[in-house]
Amino acid sequence: MTRNNQQSIMLVDGMAILFRAYFATATSGYIRRTKAGIPTNAVYGFVRYFWDAVQTFNPSHVVCCWDLGGGTFRAEEFAAYKGNRSEAPDDLVPQFALIREVVDSFGIPNISYQGFEADDCIGTLASHYSEDMNVTILTGDHDLLQLVSPQTSVIIMKKGHGNYKVYTPESLYEEKQLLPRQIIDVKALMGDASDNYPGVRGIGEKTAMKLIQEYGSVESVLENLNQLSASVRTKIENDLEMLHLSRRLAEIHCNVPIECQLDGCMLELDQFLITSKFEELEMSSLCGLIGVEVV
Known part of the structure; x- marks a missing residue:
């Protein structure tokens, strides 16, 4: 039918x-x-x-x-x-x-x-x-x-x-209060316990959401580090490599070579x-x- x-x-x-x-x-x-x-x-x-x-x-x-x-x-x-x-x-x-x-x-x-x-x-x-x-x-x-x-x-x-x-x-x-692409940036900062990648150590969901809602993207957060609190700035600076890695892990790839x-x-x-x-x-x-x- x-x-x-x-x-x-x-x-x-x-x-x-x-x-x-x-x-x-x-x-x-x-x-x-x-x-x-x-x-x-x-x-x-x-x-x-x-x-x-x-x-x-x-x-x-x-x-x-x-x-x-x-x-x-x-x-x-x-x-x-x-x-x-x-x-x-x-x-x-x-x-x-x-x-x-x-x-x-x-x-x-x-x-x-x-x-x-x-x-x-x-x-x-x-x-x-x-x-x-x-x-x-x-x-x-x-x-x-x-x-x-x-x-x-x-x-x-x-x-x-x-x-x-x-x-x-x-x-x-x-x-x-997020755009779809910003989901990736939030996860880059806070990590994902289920998928076992850490993001920036010491930054949880609440802080990650606030940062992306205010600055729009990870790039913009990094461009405005001098405006962040000393604690948050230090955490990000100490974990820059993991921040970028976590973002790559969080992003869904939309170019898999499949056809249907x-x-x-x-x-x-x-x-x-x-x-x-x-x-x-x-x-x-x-x-x-x-x-x-x-x-």
Whole structure:
């Protein structure tokens, strides 16, 4: 069946949603499994989260982007990048391949590129598609707010099923008094504990936000060091190299050598492929959610 609506494309941050789906149920101690013992709780939850977003935002086209195992250019530049992350839970690991099979059954392209993160693939595709149509990005990762533009909205999944915050340039500025590109500069100053890069030691989010709101950019902050308090000026001067490195790590690259033709990501559901995959994974109850019949 084909969804008839004004053309727009949703770029899905696959790993962010898969991890969210896994931990939403794993913390309760229950892991959904097939009769053969294959864990499927993250896959099941992913489909529910994903389909709710599709129903809510009604895209005509969808692409799902993924992180790959192995190093990235950021880890090459800063060895400790994401070095604080623990290994994925054993019950989640086999679901990495399963969810890509499910996304395939929906006729949705799975996009990734070795050496880059899903964020970079999303940024590249958003830059490309926004020339011709509206783009939405589905994620739980605030790093992607730097991609907001008049043509690109970022949908942040909030706590609770079906709870979203949609960021446009206007709503981003209203909430944070920042322009999208300034998200990068704030992270350059304050660092990112989740991604394990420090920024300028001793400068937290509050000071970083204040500096960028007042001066506009890292460059302007550096040009006006003599106007800063002695404490803040000293911290920046002592960590200039890490400031610039953190900025490079924070910036999403929008020139990954990937291609995804628009015709190939129109959301057209093949009932047989979807129901067959759901039955294989023993989650036929999702057929009713998607609106396809069990064959």
